[in-house]
Amino acid sequence: MAEPSSGIVVAAASVRLGGSLVLDRLNLHLTEGRIGILGRNGSGKTTLLRLIAGLIAPDTGTVRVDGFDPYTDRRAALAALGILFQNPDHQILFPTVEEELAFGLAQQGVTQANALAQAHQALRAEGRAHWSKVPVTSLSQGQRHYLCLMAVLMMAPRTILLDEPLAGLDLPTQARLARRFAALPQRLVTTGSCGWKQAGSSRMDRPTGCCQPSLPKWRGSGRKMLTLTSPVETWAHPLPAGVKLATLAAVTTGLFLVSSPWVLAGACVATAGLYLSGGAAFARTGLRQLWPLWPFVLIVGLWHLWAWDIAAGTAILLRMVTAVALANFVTMTTRLSDMLAVFEWLAHPLAPILPPRRLALAFALVIRSIPVMLDRLEQIGASWRARSPRRPRWRVLVPATLAALDDADRVAEALRARGGAG
Amino acid sequence: MERNLTHIALFAALIAVLGLIPKIDLAAGVPITAQSLGIMLCGTVLGAKRGALAVLLFLALVAAGLPLLSGGRGGIGVFAGPSVGFLIGFPIAAFVAGWVMERTTLSPAVAATAASVIGGIGVLYVFGILGMAVMLDKTLPEASFLAMAFLPGDAVKAVIAGLVTQSLSRMRPASLLSRA
Structure with missing residues (x-):
C-alpha cells in the first residue's frame, strides 16, 4: 500500500455543473504509472480530469496530488501536473509555435530569452526546427495536438493528464502519438470511451471505470441569459x-x-x-x-x-x-422581446437596406452566442491557468477574438446551408 | 451576406462577453475591464462599417434590457445617465478606428494603435465630454476635466488593441477584415 500522501487522492469529491451533479462523492487513490479513466460520453471523465488538474474546485470533499491541493496551490500544481486538452484549439493561446512552447516555461520563472532557446532546442530534438516561427494555424490538427503535447512536456510535470488524446486523429497520427505516450516516463492519466488501445497506451496498470454513465445525455452549460425585466408583475407590465x-x-x-x-x-x-x-x-x-x-x-x-x-x-x-x-x-x-419588437418596428423605414427579418436574426444570433462565447472564454482561461499561476493577461484576447471570427464563419455556413440570412 | 451578418453579431457578442468576464491583468498586475477594448477591436478587425454595426447591435440589446455593460448595467436607464455621451460615441469610435485602419498601409500594430487612439479615445471623448456637459450641466472644460479620470486606462487599452490586432494578423492574415 502506498503512502496516503503520494499519488492522486480524491476523497468524497462532488462536482456540480450548471445545477446537475456530475461527480457524486467520488473516492479514488491512484498511484500507478498508467491510469485509464473509462466511461461513456457525458459521464464526467473530462470533469474528473479538470478536478485533478486543479482547474475546478470540488463542491464537497477534497483532492490531493502528492499531498497538495492542486486548486489552491497553483505553483506546486504546475510542477506536478500537465494537462492535454481534448481540443488543441482550446489549448493554444499564442500565434506562433515558439511562443506557445515558451509560455509555460516563462510562467515557471524562466526568462523569456531562455524559454525561447529551450523551445528551439526541443523543436530540434523532435526534428521540427523549421516549426519555430510558423503560425500555429498553418499546422494540421494532428500537428497542433503534437505541439500541445510538446508544450506540456517542456514544463516537465510528474503526471500528465490526457483528455481523449487520440480522438479525431487519423490512424497514422494516432499510432505515432500512442508510441510517444508509451515511451514517456511520466505517470499518465488518460480518459477514453472505448478501451485500452484508444486510451493511448498498450500498457494500462489501472483501468478506472469510475464514472457513472447515469447522467442525462445532454448537459448545457447551465447559463441563463438574465434580463433586467422584473419578475414581479406590476400594473405597468401589460402596457404596450x-x-x-x-x-x-x-x-x-x-x-x-x-x-x-x-x-x-x-x-x-x-x-x-x-x-x-x-x-x-x-x-x-x-x-x-x-x-x-x-x-x-x-x-x-x-x-x-x-x-x-x-x-x-x-x-x-x-x-x-x-x-x-x-x-x-x-x-x-x-419584456426583452417586446422591446426588441419596438426596435424592429422603428427600423422599418430602413427595410430596403435592412430587412426586418435580418435584424431579428441578428438579435437572436447575439443572444445565442453570448453563453457559447462565455464558455469558450472560460476554456481559454483554463488553458492559461493550466500553465500559469497568475491571472490571465491581455494575451487571452487574441484567441478570444479568433474564436469570435471562427464562430462567425461557422454560423455563416450553417445559415447558408439552411437558406441564407433572408 | 451571411458572413457580414454573423461577423457583426459575433463581435456584438464579443463586446458583451468582454464586459462579463472577470477583469484581466496588465503586466504590472493592474486589473482592467476589457469592454471598451472590444469596441476598439470591432473597428480595427472588422473595419469601419461592420465594426460600427456590431457596436450598434450590442447597444440595441443593452437598451432592450440585457445587463451587458461592464458591471452588469443595462436598460434604457444607462442612456439617461451622465455617461450617455460615451455610449453614443461607441459606434462612431469603432467606425473611425476602422476607417483609419482601412486607409493606412502602416504595419497592423502601429495602424491599430493609432486607429484606437484616434477613434477609441479622440472621437469617443468628444462625445463623452459633450454628454457629461449636458447631463451634469457643466461647461466643456469642466466636463473634460472629469473625463481625464478615464484617460490612462484607455491609453493602455489602445496599445493592447494594437498588440491584439497585430497578433491576429500574424496568426491569420486573412482574419483582419479591415485590411481585406
Missing part, C-alpha cells in the same frame, strides 16, 4: 412597450427643460411613488439599479458644495436620478 417608450421620451425631455429644484423634487417623489406602486420588493430592486450613479452623485455633490451653489447642484442631481430611475422603470416593466 411603444407607449411606455414614447411617454418616457416626453417626460425625460420635460425634465431637461425644468431647472427649479422644487419641481424636480416633485418629479423625483412621483417616481419613487411609481416604484412603490409595484410593491416593496420591486422598489428595492429599482433602488439597487441606481447604485452605479454614486460616483457622479459624489463628484457633483462635492463640486457644488465647494462652489456653494447648492440649488443648482440639487437640481442636477435630482434630474439625473429621476431620469435614470424613470428609464429603469420602463426597462423593469417591459
Whole structure:
C-alpha cells in the first residue's frame, strides 16, 4: 500500500455543473504509472480530469496530488501536473509555435530569452526546427495536438493528464502519438470511451471505470441569459412597450427643460411613488439599479458644495436620478422581446437596406452566442491557468477574438446551408 | 451576406462577453475591464462599417434590457445617465478606428494603435465630454476635466488593441477584415 500522501487522492469529491451533479462523492487513490479513466460520453471523465488538474474546485470533499491541493496551490500544481486538452484549439493561446512552447516555461520563472532557446532546442530534438516561427494555424490538427503535447512536456510535470488524446486523429497520427505516450516516463492519466488501445497506451496498470454513465445525455452549460425585466408583475407590465417608450421620451425631455429644484423634487417623489406602486420588493430592486450613479452623485455633490451653489447642484442631481430611475422603470416593466419588437418596428423605414427579418436574426444570433462565447472564454482561461499561476493577461484576447471570427464563419455556413440570412 | 451578418453579431457578442468576464491583468498586475477594448477591436478587425454595426447591435440589446455593460448595467436607464455621451460615441469610435485602419498601409500594430487612439479615445471623448456637459450641466472644460479620470486606462487599452490586432494578423492574415 502506498503512502496516503503520494499519488492522486480524491476523497468524497462532488462536482456540480450548471445545477446537475456530475461527480457524486467520488473516492479514488491512484498511484500507478498508467491510469485509464473509462466511461461513456457525458459521464464526467473530462470533469474528473479538470478536478485533478486543479482547474475546478470540488463542491464537497477534497483532492490531493502528492499531498497538495492542486486548486489552491497553483505553483506546486504546475510542477506536478500537465494537462492535454481534448481540443488543441482550446489549448493554444499564442500565434506562433515558439511562443506557445515558451509560455509555460516563462510562467515557471524562466526568462523569456531562455524559454525561447529551450523551445528551439526541443523543436530540434523532435526534428521540427523549421516549426519555430510558423503560425500555429498553418499546422494540421494532428500537428497542433503534437505541439500541445510538446508544450506540456517542456514544463516537465510528474503526471500528465490526457483528455481523449487520440480522438479525431487519423490512424497514422494516432499510432505515432500512442508510441510517444508509451515511451514517456511520466505517470499518465488518460480518459477514453472505448478501451485500452484508444486510451493511448498498450500498457494500462489501472483501468478506472469510475464514472457513472447515469447522467442525462445532454448537459448545457447551465447559463441563463438574465434580463433586467422584473419578475414581479406590476400594473405597468401589460402596457404596450411603444407607449411606455414614447411617454418616457416626453417626460425625460420635460425634465431637461425644468431647472427649479422644487419641481424636480416633485418629479423625483412621483417616481419613487411609481416604484412603490409595484410593491416593496420591486422598489428595492429599482433602488439597487441606481447604485452605479454614486460616483457622479459624489463628484457633483462635492463640486457644488465647494462652489456653494447648492440649488443648482440639487437640481442636477435630482434630474439625473429621476431620469435614470424613470428609464429603469420602463426597462423593469417591459419584456426583452417586446422591446426588441419596438426596435424592429422603428427600423422599418430602413427595410430596403435592412430587412426586418435580418435584424431579428441578428438579435437572436447575439443572444445565442453570448453563453457559447462565455464558455469558450472560460476554456481559454483554463488553458492559461493550466500553465500559469497568475491571472490571465491581455494575451487571452487574441484567441478570444479568433474564436469570435471562427464562430462567425461557422454560423455563416450553417445559415447558408439552411437558406441564407433572408 | 451571411458572413457580414454573423461577423457583426459575433463581435456584438464579443463586446458583451468582454464586459462579463472577470477583469484581466496588465503586466504590472493592474486589473482592467476589457469592454471598451472590444469596441476598439470591432473597428480595427472588422473595419469601419461592420465594426460600427456590431457596436450598434450590442447597444440595441443593452437598451432592450440585457445587463451587458461592464458591471452588469443595462436598460434604457444607462442612456439617461451622465455617461450617455460615451455610449453614443461607441459606434462612431469603432467606425473611425476602422476607417483609419482601412486607409493606412502602416504595419497592423502601429495602424491599430493609432486607429484606437484616434477613434477609441479622440472621437469617443468628444462625445463623452459633450454628454457629461449636458447631463451634469457643466461647461466643456469642466466636463473634460472629469473625463481625464478615464484617460490612462484607455491609453493602455489602445496599445493592447494594437498588440491584439497585430497578433491576429500574424496568426491569420486573412482574419483582419479591415485590411481585406
